[in-house]
Amino acid sequence: MDEQKQTYDPAAIEPRWQQFWQERKVFRTPNPGDRDFDPKKPKFYVLDMFPYPSGAGLHVGHPEGYTATDIVARYQRQKGCNVLHPMGWDAFGLPAEQYAIQTNTHPAVATKKNIDNFRRQLQRLGFSYDWDREISTADPKYFLWTQWIWKQLHARGLAYESNAPVWWCEALGTVLANDEVINGKSERGDHPCERRPLRQWVLKITDYAERLLADLDRVDWSDAMKAMQREWIGKSEGAEIDFLVHGHVGTKVRVFTTRPDTLFGASFMVLSPEHPLVASLTTPQQKAQVEGYLRAAAAKSELERTELSKDKTGVFTGAYAQNPLFLDGDARGRIPIWIADYVIVTYGTGAIMAVPAGDERDFAFAKKFALAIPGIFAPQTADEATDAAIASGAQCCTDEVPFAAHCTSADGKVALAGLSMPEAKRAVIDYLQQRGIGVQKVTYRLRDWLFSRQRYWGEPFPVLHTKDGVELVPDSQLPVLLPHMDDFKPGGVPESPLIRARAWVETKDQSARPAQREINTMPGAAGSSWYFLRFCDPHNEREFCSRAASDYWLPVDLYVGGTEHAVGHLLYSRFWTKVLHDQGLVRHQEPFLKLYNQGMIQAFAFQDARGAVVPTALTKEQGDEVVHAESGEKLTRIVTKMSKRYGNVINPDDVVNEYGADTLRLYEMYMGPLADSKPWNPKDVPGVHRFLGRVWRLCVPEDFAIGAVHAHLHQDRDSDPELEKALHRCIAKVEGDIGRMAFNTAISSMMIFVNEATKRPDALSRGQLLRFVQILSPFAPHLAEELWQRLGGAELLAYAKWPSFDAKLLVDDEVEIAVQILGKVRGRAVVATNADQATMVAAAKAAVAQHLEGKTIVKEIVVPKKLVNFVVK
RNA sequence: GCCGGAGUGGCGGAAUCGGCAGACGCACAGGUUUCAAAAACCUGCGCCCGUAAGGGCGUGCGGGUUCAAGUCCCGCCUCCGGCACCA
Numbered sequence: 001m002d003e004q005k006q007t008y009d010p011a012a013i014e015p016r017w018q019q020f021w022q023e024r025k026v027f028r029t030p031n032p033g034d035r036d037f038d039p040k041k042p043k044f045y046v047l048d049m050f051p052y053p054s055g056a057g058l059h060v061g062h063p064e065g066y067t068a069t070d071i072v073a074r075y076q077r078q079k080g081c082n083v084l085h086p087m088g089w090d091a092f093g094l095p096a097e098q099y100a101i102q103t104n105t106h107p108a109v110a111t112k113k114n115i116d117n118f119r120r121q122l123q124r125l126g127f128s129y130d131w132d133r134e135i136s137t138a139d140p141k142y143f144l145w146t147q148w149i150w151k152q153l154h155a156r157g158l159a160y161e162s163n164a165p166v167w168w169c170e171a172l173g174t175v176l177a178n179d180e181v182i183n184g185k186s187e188r189g190d191h192p193c194e195r196r197p198l199r200q201w202v203l204k205i206t207d208y209a210e211r212l213l214a215d216l217d218r219v220d221w222s223d224a225m226k227a228m229q230r231e232w233i234g235k236s237e238g239a240e241i242d243f244l245v246h247g248h249v250g251t252k253v254r255v256f257t258t259r260p261d262t263l264f265g266a267s268f269m270v271l272s273p274e275h276p277l278v279a280s281l282t283t284p285q286q287k288a289q290v291e292g293y294l295r296a297a298a299a300k301s302e303l304e305r306t307e308l309s310k311d312k313t314g315v316f317t318g319a320y321a322q323n324p325l326f327l328d329g330d331a332r333g334r335i336p337i338w339i340a341d342y343v344i345v346t347y348g349t350g351a352i353m354a355v356p357a358g359d360e361r362d363f364a365f366a367k368k369f370a371l372a373i374p375g376i377f378a379p380q381t382a383d384e385a386t387d388a389a390i391a392s393g394a395q396c397c398t399d400e401v402p403f404a405a406h407c408t409s410a411d412g413k414v415a416l417a418g419l420s421m422p423e424a425k426r427a428v429i430d431y432l433q434q435r436g437i438g439v440q441k442v443t444y445r446l447r448d449w450l451f452s453r454q455r456y457w458g459e460p461f462p463v464l465h466t467k468d469g470v471e472l473v474p475d476s477q478l479p480v481l482l483p484h485m486d487d488f489k490p491g492g493v494p495e496s497p498l499i500r501a502r503a504w505v506e507t508k509d510q511s512a513r514p515a516q517r518e519i520n521t522m523p524g525a526a527g528s529s530w531y532f533l534r535f536c537d538p539h540n541e542r543e544f545c546s547r548a549a550s551d552y553w554l555p556v557d558l559y560v561g562g563t564e565h566a567v568g569h570l571l572y573s574r575f576w577t578k579v580l581h582d583q584g585l586v587r588h589q590e591p592f593l594k595l596y597n598q599g600m601i602q603a604f605a606f607q608d609a610r611g612a613v614v615p616t617a618l619t620k621e622q623g624d625e626v627v628h629a630e631s632g633e634k635l636t637r638i639v640t641k642m643s644k645r646y647g648n649v650i651n652p653d654d655v656v657n658e659y660g661a662d663t664l665r666l667y668e669m670y671m672g673p674l675a676d677s678k679p680w681n682p683k684d685v686p687g688v689h690r691f692l693g694r695v696w697r698l699c700v701p702e703d704f705a706i707g708a709v710h711a712h713l714h715q716d717r718d719s720d721p722e723l724e725k726a727l728h729r730c731i732a733k734v735e736g737d738i739g740r741m742a743f744n745t746a747i748s749s750m751m752i753f754v755n756e757a758t759k760r761p762d763a764l765s766r767g768q769l770l771r772f773v774q775i776l777s778p779f780a781p782h783l784a785e786e787l788w789q790r791l792g793g794a795e796l797l798a799y800a801k802w803p804s805f806d807a808k809l810l811v812d813d814e815v816e817i818a819v820q821i822l823g824k825v826r827g828r829a830v831v832a833t834n835a836d837q838a839t840m841v842a843a844a845k846a847a848v849a850q851h852l853e854g855k856t857i858v859k860e861i862v863v864p865k866k867l868v869n870f871v872v873k
Numbered sequence: 874g875c876c877g878g879a880g881u882g883g884c885g886g887a888a889u890c891g892g893c894a895g896a897c898g899c900a901c902a903g904g905u906u907u908c909a910a911a912a913a914c915c916u917g918c919g920c921c922c923g924u925a926a927g928g929g930c931g932u933g934c935g936g937g938u939u940c941a942a943g944u945c946c947c948g949c950c951u952c953c954g955g956c957a958c959c960a
Contacts, residue, residue: 182956183956183957222877222878223877223878224876224877224878224955227877227955228876228877228954228955228956230876231875231876231956232956236959236960238960257960258959258960259960341958342958342960343958344958344959344960347959347960351960352960353960354960355960359960360874360958361958361960362960364958443959563954600954637884670885670886670897670898672885672886673886675878676878676879676886677953677954678886681885681899683884683899683900684898684900685899686899687897687898690898690913693913694913697913736889737889740889744885744886744897744898745886745887745888745889747897747898748887748896748897748898749896749897751897751898752897755897758914816893818892819893820892822940822941823892823939823941859940860940861892861940863892863941866893867892867941869892870940871941
C-alpha cells in the first residue's frame with residue numbers, strides 16, 4: 001500500500017479482521033449451561049445447507065445463500081439474540097468419492113483436502129460462523145451417532161431388509177433412492193438406471209406419510225416447496241375393490257381406484273406385468289402371447305418404459321372378472337382381464353379396474369384394443385353434440401357430470417342418478433363395504449426410503465449377519481469404522497467394494513460366533529438428516545445431542561438453500577426428526593420453521609448463428625458487440641448456467657483477490673432478489689466496489705498525515721438535521737428489508753444515504769457515521785469493523801447494539817403530491833404532510849388551473865400524502 | 874399434460890396494502906479536475922414528435938373492473954423450475 005495515501009484497500013483490511021475474529025473466537029456461541037451463556041436473550045438459529053466439499057472448490061453460488069444467512073446472523077446478534085450460526089461438511093457420499101476415484105486419492109485424504117480448501121475459501125469471506133462447532137459427517141465422532149440413530153429407527157421397526165426391485169445405476173456402481181433417479185436416469189451424472197432385485201436396507205418413511213403431509217401446514221415454506229413435497233407424498237383417497245374371477249373359485253383381484261363412483265363403467269381390468277396373479281390367471285390359449293409380452297416388458301429398460309411414447313401396449317389373459325354391481329348372468333358385468341405396462345406394480349395394488357368412459361388412459365387403451373366403452377354419464381349442457389358423445393361413451397369425460405339412470409345396481413340399493421360425485425363415491429363404497437368386497441382406502445405415492453449403497457465412502461451399518469440372522473453391534477462398540485482399503489472403486493458387480501476387505505467383513509459376534517459385517521454403506525443423505533441437531537451440541541460424547549441443547553436451539557428459525565433438496569434431504573430430515581420425537585429424544589416435530597430458497601447464479605455465454613455456445617476464451621469485445629475472436633462473427637449474448645465447457649465459471653477467490661470479500665458479498669446481495677435466478681455480470685461488480693470506496697472516503701482522508709479519520713470526525717458534535725433524517729430513513733429501511741430478506745433494496749437505500757452524505761461530507765457527524773457503519777456491518781463486515789475502530793466505536797462492532805430510529809423523523813413536514821385529471825398527472829403541489837382534504841384540493845386546483853378551465857369537476861379523489869385526482873366533464 | 878414461479882428502459886432490477894412506473898446500480902453521453910491517463914466528482918439518460926414549452930405512447934399479448942391497474946378479474950403467448958401413464 002502506498003505510504004502516502006490511504007485508499008480503500010480490502011486486501012489490507014480483510015485478512016486482519018478475519019484473523020482477529022478467529023483468534024478471539026468472537027463468534028463462539030455459548031450453550032445453555034455454559035458460564036458465559038445469557039438466558040435472558042432470545043435465541044435465533046440460522047442455518048445454511050452445508051456443502052459437499054467437492055474438489056472443484058467453492059462456486060459463486062455457495063456464498064449467495066451464505067452471505068444472506070450471515071447478514072441475518074449478524075443482524076440478529078446486534079438486535080440482542082443468542083445466535084447459532086454453524087457450518088460443516090456433508091463429506092460422505094458419491095461426489096466426494098467420485099472425486100477421489102478421478103484423482104486416484106483415498107477418499108479420506110481427498111475429503112480432508114477438499115474440506116481444508118472449502119474452509120479456507122469460506123473464511124476469506126468473513127462469515128460469522130462459530131467454527132468451534134464445525135462438524136464433518138465423515139468424522140467417526142459424528143457418524144457414531146448416525147449409526148446410533150439408525151439403531152433407534154431399527155428399534156422402532158422402521159429399518160428392514162428388502163429384496164424388492166431397486167434402482168441400480170451401472171455407471172455409478174450402486175443403487176439409488178427414488179429421489180436420486182429422474183426419468184430413469186441418475187440425478188448425478190445423468191446415467192441410465194434400471195430396476196433390479198437386490199438385498200437392501202430400507203427405511204419405512206411411508207409410516208410417516210400422513211404426518212409428513214399434515215405438518216407441512218405448520219412450517220413457513222414457499223408454496224412451491226410445499227407443493228413439491230405434497231406431490232412427492234402423493235396422497236390419494238379412494239377405495240380398494242375386490243373382483244371375483246370367473247372359473248377361479250376363491251381368487252380375487254383387488255384394485256385401487258380414486259373413482260369408485262365410476263364402477264358401473266368398468267368394462268375391463270388391467271394387471272401390471274409384474275402382478276402376482278398374472279401366471280395363474282392366464283389361460284392356456286393366451287399363454288404364449290402373455291409370455292411374449294412379459295418378456296418384452298422386462299427387456300424394456302426403465303428409460304423406454306417411461307420416456308418413450310405413451311402408446312398403450314397390452315395383452316389379454318383370457319380370464320374374466322365379475323363387476324360386483326351386476327348380476328352373474330348379466331353380460332355387462334363379465335369383464336376381460338388384460339395385462340399392460342401402463343399399470344405400475346408398485347402403486348396401489350398393481351391392478352386397476354378400467355373405466356374408459358371416465359379415464360383418459362383407459363379410454364386410449366379401449367380404443368386401441370377395441371374394448372367396450374359403456375357410457376355412464378348423462379350430461380346436460382348447452383353443447384348437445386358433446387353431451388351425446390359422452391353419454392354414449394364415444395367421448396371420455398373426467399369432469400364431474402350427472403350419472404345416467406342405468407347406473408343402478410340389480411338389487412336397487414345403489415342408484416347414482418342425481419348424486420354428486422362425492423355422494424356417488426360414498427354410495428358405492430358403502431354398498432361394497434356392507435357386502436365385504438370393498439373398503440375406503442388412502443394410498444400414497446411415497447415409497448420407502450432405500451437406505452443403502454454399494455460404495456465404500458459412507459457410514460458402515462452397525463450390523464452383523466450370522467447364521468441366525470441380523471445382529472446389531474452394541475452401542476458400546478460404536479462407531480463401526482470403515483476398514484482402510486487401497487482399492488475402493490466399485491467392482492462392476494452389485495456388491496460393495498467392502499466385500500474385498502475380508503479381514504473386516506469376517507468377524508465375531510457378541511457370543512464369539514462367526515459373523516459377517518454388513519457390506520452396504522449408508523447413503524449420502526444419512527448424515528445430513530440430523531446435522532442441524534448435532535450443531536446444537538457438537539462435542540457431546542455421551543449423546544447425539546443433549547435435550548437441553550436441542551430444546552433450546554431447535555427448531556431452526558431460518559434455513560437457506562437451493563430447491564434441489566425439495567424431496568430428498570428436506571423430507572428425510574423431517575422424517576428423522578419425527579422418529580426422534582417419537583422416541584422421546586427431541587421436543588420439536590419439525591426441524592425447519594422457515595425455509596428460504598435462493599435462486600441460481602447464472603452467467604453470460606455467447607452463441608454463434610447456429611446457436612452453438614462459443615467458449616468465453618474464444619470471444620472478444622468489439623465496440624458494443626461481442627465477436628468470435630477468430631472468425632469475427634457477431635455473437636448473441638445468452639444467460640445460462642456456469643459451466644466449465646463454456647468457460648464462464650466465476651471463481652470466488654478471483655473476485656476476492658480483485659475486489660475483496662466485502663465487494664463479493666455486497667454484489668451477490670445486490671444482484672437481485674435472493675430467491676430469483678440471475679446472471680453474474682462482471683461489469684456490475686465495480687459498481688458496489690465504488691460504493692464501498694465512497695463509504696471509506698466519508699471516514700478516511702486520502703492523506704495519511706491527517707490521521708485515521710477526517711478531522712471533523714475526531715469528536716462528537718451536533719448532527720445535521722437533514723442527514724439525520726436521511727439516516728433514520730435508511731436505518732428503518734435496512735431493518736425492514738433484512739426482515740423480508742430483501743437485501744438488494746437494503747443496499748440501495750444505503751447507497752442513497754451515502755450519495756446524500758457525499759454531497760456534504762463535512763456535515764456528517766461522527767455519531768451518524770458510527771450508526772451508518774453499524775447498519776452496513778452485516779453486509780460488509782470487514783470494512784465496517786475497520787471504520788468502527790478508526791472512529792473509536794466502543795468495543796467490537798460485531799456485538800454493538802443495532803441503532804434505533806425515530807418514527808417521527810421518517811416523515812417530512814411537507815410533501816409533494818401529484819395532481820391528476822382523469823387519472824393523468826397534470827401538475828404537482830406541495831402541501832403540509834397532515835393537510836386536510838380541503839387544503840389539498842385547493843392546492844391541487846391552483847396547480848392545474850389552466851387544465852380545469854371550461855371543465856366541470858364531477859368528483860374529487862383525495863389520497864393523503866399522495867395525490868388528488870379530479871374527475872371532470 | 875399437470876403443479877409452481879416469472880415476463881417492467883440498452884442491461885441487472887425498484888415500486889412492501891389499487892394511488893406520481895423506472896428507486897439504486899451498470900452501460901452510454903457531456904462536463905469539472907489533470908501535462909496526460911486513471912481515479913474521483915457533477916449533469917443528462919424509457920420511447921416517439923418538438924429548438925423549447927409541451928404533447929402522445931409505455932410494465933409479454935387481447936379484453937374487463939375502477940376516479941386510478943405493473944399490482945385485481947377473464948382469455949392467451951413465451952420463458953424457467955418440478956412432476957409425468959400414480960388409476
